[in-house]
Amino acid sequence: MSGAIDTIGVEVKQFLDRIRKGDVPSRNEDYEPLYQFLEKRGYIYESRDSEWAKLFEIRDHVYRLQDTSVAGITFNVCTTYMCNLRCPYCYQGHELHEKSHALTMTEIDKMFKAVDGILAMEKEKGRYQNATHRMMLYGGEPLLPTTRETVREVVRRAVDGYGFRIYAITNGTFLHDYLDFFEQYKEEWDYFQISVDGPKSIHDQRRITAGGQGTFDRIARNIDMALERGFRIALRTNINKDNVDHLEELVSFVEQKGWHEHPLFFWQISPVTDHYGDNLPNHLPEHKLLVALYEKFGDLEEFLEKYSVQLGTDLSMRTSRIRQAITSKDWVMNNPGDSCISIPNTLPIFKECSAREHRFYAFGAEGAIYACPESVGRSELAIGTFFPEFVINPIKHNMWERDITDSEQCGTCSVSLFCGGGCAYSNLMRNGSITKPHCNYSHPTISTYVKLNEGIFLQVQHK
Ligand code: SF4
Ligand code: SF4
Known part of the structure; x- marks a missing residue:
């Protein structure tokens, strides 16, 4: 504790x-x-x-610190549920990706009215008042040729109107089409998260278009282009049993590209997760990924540092308090406890994620608001709506704050x-x-x- x-x-x-067994030694001089x-x-x-x-x-x-911290709310915006790819492990069903609607100007207007309402609601609770808020674009695939006007309007209003920072989770296939427009927002742009799931031979079996074509070359080109133009890239590699043994080849590719030496590059390696409850085929649990990384790369800390790698969210959260002790080198000898101790310097984790803190609000392309960005499209889990009107259902909303x-x-x-x-x-x-x-x-x-x-x-x- x-x-x-x-x-x-x-x-x-x-x-x-x-x-622990209840055989408590009596307190005496010895003990x-x-x-x-x-x-x-x-x-x-x-x-x-x-x-x-x-x-x-x-x-x-801990809650007082969090409520007054500089990290504010993340507004997650599905510009559309459409997607041009059909990755077999996607956490969203592909029937959602067939929905061709993208947020209209009227819906975007209503969405920002909901943002006003949410900010006022949190202000009343005294939370996140000196914080910087963020808007995240995702989908489906947020950056499609057909979503250009939607994206431009959302970004313009988020940054110019609200001073939000911004980032996007994109498959990267149309990023080249967007960089000219994003250029003016480079200062406010945190990063693009783009998935590359292995060397070309593996990636092109997983990150495929609706017509079954691979996307490796196109995505690698767009990552190069974004880095050259001064945008930060979070390379994401989703691991399961199918590609874990190809990680070394991907490391060689990253080296050959020199990405790992680029100051704007970082890499997230994460197991493909099954948060929504399906039992994924070829799932590689987190502890097995840890073992694989040690076997393949030896000293994990050295590997993480050399390639600017962050482990996936669950994995890094669960190990963070121990990792801090290992890496901080603040161990001291202590008697009489027959022990070496690490100075406590990380906070206990009472809630796994921001969805439990009312720090995430996700706007679905159909007008619903969700507490968890991964749950968009499951109308039974919506906590309210932003279109046609802003409504929050307090019971459904407060249910998450556990x-x-x-x-x-x-x-x-x-x-x-x-x-x-x-x-x-x-x-x-x-x-x-x-x-x-x-x-x-x-x-x-x-x-x-x-x-x-x-x-x-x-x-x-x-x-
Ligand atoms: S989910 Fe709850 S019971 Fe399970 S490991 Fe985490 S804290 Fe423990
Ligand atoms: S945001 Fe939180 S609740 Fe939603 S999938 Fe991620 S960990 Fe789970």
């Missing part, structure tokens, strides 16, 4: 095991220093009540403050409630990461 990470000896471990140490570090509490009182105190502190203390399972889970209670959308789709968790390999991911780094922990202990 405190964020402390310690490498302990066998005796301390046995002591903790006794406490007192150890008791005090473990209490100070946040491993043991006088009672369950005192533990929860501390938990709520920390939670309120943290680990609202869930029986998460409230007693040993890794909850590294996990945040799982993907709310996934919990809903699989178990019918945001507070009924689908753990999605949280436990094995965390223990695998610790195991893969045990050399570092043991080295520290022997210092």
Whole structure:
């Protein structure tokens, strides 16, 4: 709970095991220093009540920090549900991609009225007042030849009218058509996230057009063009069992292009996720991706740094508090606890994502508003509408604002403050409630990461 990470000896471990089993050693001169140490570090509490009182105190502190932080709301805009690609693993059904509607000028006008309403609503709650807000374009595919007017109007109003920062998740196939217009917004443009799923031979089997053609050469060309023109690129590689063994070839391609040395380039490597509840064929769970990365590239930290890689959101969140300790090198010897300790410097995670914080608002191309951007198009999950009128259903909206203390399972889970209670959308789709968790390999991911780094922990202990 405190964020402390310690490498302990066998005796301390046995002591903790006794406490866990209810065989609590009496406090006496021999044990007192150890008791005090473990209490100070946040491993043991006088009672369950005192533990929860501390938990709520920390939670309120974390929320105060988040509500006043500079990171504001992300407004996620589906300019259209249309898409020119038919990637087999897409989290949206391809029937959605057949819908040819793109937001009209009237709908965009109404959408920004909803933005006003949402900003006023959050202001009333005293949240996100000094924050910078962002607008994210996605779809379907946001940047199509047929969505040009929609995109121009949304970007113009978001940046010129509201001072939002902006970014886009795009397949990159028509990016070349847009760069001249985006040039004037380069300062406000965070990045384009574009997927390349392997070397050409693999990518062209996965990121295919509706007619079945590959897209590798075209996308690589557009990434080159965007980097040359000074736009930041987040290369995204979606991994499952089909392409994991081709990662080395993609690394060679990135090297050959020199992308990894470009200051505007970074790379996100992430398992293909099944948040919405289908069991994806050839799914590679996060802990197995971790093992594969260690096997292929050896020292993970070195690999991440060399190629500007960030691990996928779930993976990096679950490992972040441990990673911080490993990379910060702030370990100190501590007696009498027979341990080396890391100075706590990361906040506990009470909520897995911004959808649970009312920090995401997603505008679907049909006029509905959603809390989770991945859930667009599932009308039963809409929390309101922006067209024809702005309406928020408070019950459906507030349902998302849940943290680990609202869930029986998460409230007693040993890794909850590294996990945040799982993907709310996934919990809903699989178990019918945001507070009924689908753990999605949280436990094995965390223990695998610790195991893969045990050399570092043991080295520290022997210092
Ligand atoms: S691992 Fe499961 S039970 Fe534990 S916090 Fe995460 S979702 Fe909840
Ligand atoms: S609810 Fe799940 S899918 Fe939606 S934004 Fe959060 S983590 Fe992502």
